[in-house]
Amino acid sequence: SQQGEEDPQALSIQEGENATMNCSYKTSINNLQWYRQNSGRGLVHLILIRSNEREKHSGRLRVTLDTSKKSSSLLITASRAADTASYFCATVPVAGTALIFGKGTTLSVSS
């Protein structure tokens, strides 16, 4: 079963604009991770935020976590055409081991 649900399902922006993707989940988590996938193949780990953290930065990425609302957001600033990909949030439930993925947000950045 899926835990995370990303919103929006698809997002189209121009280069230089910021992209914000949201993720909601259902059960208590140990941590939440964001992954990127190009062309439907291997996933690349972007960032991990623990349940006791509220915000984390990595380069042009900013992730927030609100455990009271069971939601997270991924912000990509100053987007580039190379950021075009699908982005997935994945959670590790408190009582689980494997990642549980949402269906993803497809981001298209046009130059």
Next chain:
Amino acid sequence: GAGVSQSPSNKVTEKGKDVELRCDPISGHTALYWYRQSLGQGLEFLIYFQGNSAPDKSGLPSDRFSAERTGGSVSTLTIQRTQQEDSAVYLCASSLQQGRTDTQYFGPGTRLTVL
């Protein structure tokens, strides 16, 4: 260093045939996971190996699916009597050890098409 590798990259088979998919994890990684991604969907957990412990098979969709991990390294996912709904990308991931903050590193996947 080398990442997670999977073979074959693409597999086309006829309904009813058996297939084997292979995963070579990153050297030294004790945890190995198999996921399945159907068209336009998120990833679905299938099975998890950690060291010498019994695998967590809770995600396997039917008894036609099985997996083994030999010598704590290479893993093979076997699908018997394939069905068209088995068509998907099968992704393998490994992590250093079973820990909930461990990053999982994914292979490029095997795209399985069942005709």
